[in-house]
Amino acid sequence: MTGLTRRGLLGASALATIGLATGCAKSGEPSRSGGRSGGASSGTLDWWDHFSSFQQLNDDWAEKQSDELGVRVVHTYYDASKAVQAYQLAHQANKMPDVYSNIVGLPLAALVSGKWVHELTLPDEVLRKIPPNTLTEGITNLDDKLYGFPLFSFRQSTTLVWLNKDHFAKADLDPDDPPSDYQAYKDACRALASAGVTPMTLALGADGSRIRDQVDDMAQAAGFPGYQGLKFTTGEYAYHDDSYVTVIEFLKELYDSKFMLPGTNNFSVVDARTRYATGAVGIFIDGIWCAGGSKALVPEFVDKIAFGPILVPLPEAQPWTYRGRPSATWFVAADSEDPEKASLLIASLMSDEYQKGMIAAMDQPPLNLDLVAESDAIDAYKKAVAFCGENVFLMPQAIVRNPEIAAVDAERKPVTPHLGNIVQGYLGGSITDLRRELKKLSDAFEADREQAMRKAQSAGANVSEDDYIFSDWKPGADYEIT
Numbered sequence: 001m002t003g004l005t006r007r008g009l010l011g012a013s014a015l016a017t018i019g020l021a022t023g024c025a026k027s028g029e030p031s032r033s034g035g036r037s038g039g040a041s042s043g044t045l046d047w048w049d050h051f052s053s054f055q056q057l058n059d060d061w062a063e064k065q066s067d068e069l070g071v072r073v074v075h076t077y078y079d080a081s082k083a084v085q086a087y088q089l090a091h092q093a094n095k096m097p098d099v100y101s102n103i104v105g106l107p108l109a110a111l112v113s114g115k116w117v118h119e120l121t122l123p124d125e126v127l128r129k130i131p132p133n134t135l136t137e138g139i140t141n142l143d144d145k146l147y148g149f150p151l152f153s154f155r156q157s158t159t160l161v162w163l164n165k166d167h168f169a170k171a172d173l174d175p176d177d178p179p180s181d182y183q184a185y186k187d188a189c190r191a192l193a194s195a196g197v198t199p200m201t202l203a204l205g206a207d208g209s210r211i212r213d214q215v216d217d218m219a220q221a222a223g224f225p226g227y228q229g230l231k232f233t234t235g236e237y238a239y240h241d242d243s244y245v246t247v248i249e250f251l252k253e254l255y256d257s258k259f260m261l262p263g264t265n266n267f268s269v270v271d272a273r274t275r276y277a278t279g280a281v282g283i284f285i286d287g288i289w290c291a292g293g294s295k296a297l298v299p300e301f302v303d304k305i306a307f308g309p310i311l312v313p314l315p316e317a318q319p320w321t322y323r324g325r326p327s328a329t330w331f332v333a334a335d336s337e338d339p340e341k342a343s344l345l346i347a348s349l350m351s352d353e354y355q356k357g358m359i360a361a362m363d364q365p366p367l368n369l370d371l372v373a374e375s376d377a378i379d380a381y382k383k384a385v386a387f388c389g390e391n392v393f394l395m396p397q398a399i400v401r402n403p404e405i406a407a408v409d410a411e412r413k414p415v416t417p418h419l420g421n422i423v424q425g426y427l428g429g430s431i432t433d434l435r436r437e438l439k440k441l442s443d444a445f446e447a448d449r450e451q452a453m454r455k456a457q458s459a460g461a462n463v464s465e466d467d468y469i470f471s472d473w474k475p476g477a478d479y480e481i482t
Helices: 052-069 080-092 108-113 122-129 165-170 182-194 209-221 242-256 269-277 290-297 299-304 338-347 351-361 378-392 406-407 419-428 434-458
Strands: 044-049 072-077 099-101 162-163 283-286 305-308 322-324 331-333 392-394
Touching: 044 052, 044 080, 044 338, 052 072, 052 290, 052 338, 052 351, 072 209, 072 242, 072 305, 099 338, 108 165, 108 406, 162 165, 162 290, 162 378, 165 182, 165 305, 182 242, 182 305, 209 322, 209 419, 242 392, 242 434, 269 290, 283 290, 290 378, 299 305, 299 351, 305 378, 305 392, 331 338, 338 406, 378 392
Parallel strands: 044 072, 044 099, 322 392
Antiparallel strands: 099 331, 162 283, 162 305
16 A cells, blocks of 8 residues: 555545555556546546555456446546545546546545545445444534445555565564564564574655554554644644654664665555565565555565564553544546446445455455455455454544534645654754654644634534543444444
8 A cells, every 4th residue: 555645545635545555556557458548538437546465456457347337437547646646636637537436536526526526325235244334424424415335344454564474483482472562573683683684674665654554543543642743632733742752763763773784765555565575675664555555566475474463662552543434435426427337336246256356356355344254365354454454453533423524624634854864864863853854743733723614604504622632432343432
């Protein structure tokens, strides 16, 4: 999965859920199962996405659905680094595909008002298969109309530890007993280095979005009681909390100890995953989709993959993280000439057959997690899904309690430099006072929310900062609004 503007399919609000889940992208030009460059035309449904692990699955599914729907379905894959621009250009030219994946980077309200999306009409039997707490006003729905279809479970992580079995064996380490805390991880890195293996890499470079997401995850596992700097119980931004400092100082120690492959500070997700899949390192910190992404790059590497959990500072700490309700994965374009069949194409993705295909591809887990245990996926992927199922919890969200928060999200602006940029600067030495920079980031987010709140209130939205306060939240459990 490649991080672009994504803040996760699983964000703290509609803004945080935009740009769903960029799939395991690898570089290259668009890969097409047929035809034209975009725009609906009579007798054809165009289907675009950026999920590299699903390329063959979606090519095959397009052929199958061509027969089922009685219309030619043309599937086109775009590398995630190219998808945003391709979608923007297609929208400007009124040549959007009928069905497309969510990577545009706009809140749902903006997608609707900007004529990006068409209302979805799904059969009742499909709606009945969607798990509770999945379709949400302001995230997938607006004004009680369904616009976005969420295909992935929220119980997933961007920040798991993936091992190379051969390298661990060379260092006399047991891949079935992976490091789970900071000290054990550092010990494993030292053992790998002593065995002549470069210990690790991660995606530190590009726009910093992946390391931003991963530090957010690790901060939760280090005890931060919130998501993306926002505390659940107080509704305040606190990137300068000790948990964030602890995580970033740990990364700094790994960096300064030269445990990271040279060039890591410049690696995009694809760069880093390619090094892992070609055997250049013993460990790669990546999302739950790592097995699928690595398979797409180097198929023969899959048997060497082993799983490790998100790291915690101390052995006794709980590796708990928190995610919001799923955001949309798929949209129908506003100008589709056949929105009914486009909706039926999306509906077909909820079938057990397609969801089993998703599991075989080992990308993000599908909504139906019950299918994973008995699948043909490798053990490392099954362990990752099981771990997330036990340690990723549903978090409180302002937009779930008050859908009018969507009006605030629509007014939010990107805050730069963001957390990932600060991590890049601190590891590289251009930032020396880490906590001061994190406090400035907290203040910048508070200021941005305040200006967005004022604009939303001026436009008539019934919202307040109290909507972000969940004093009854408890760690280690799914949050349910009562």
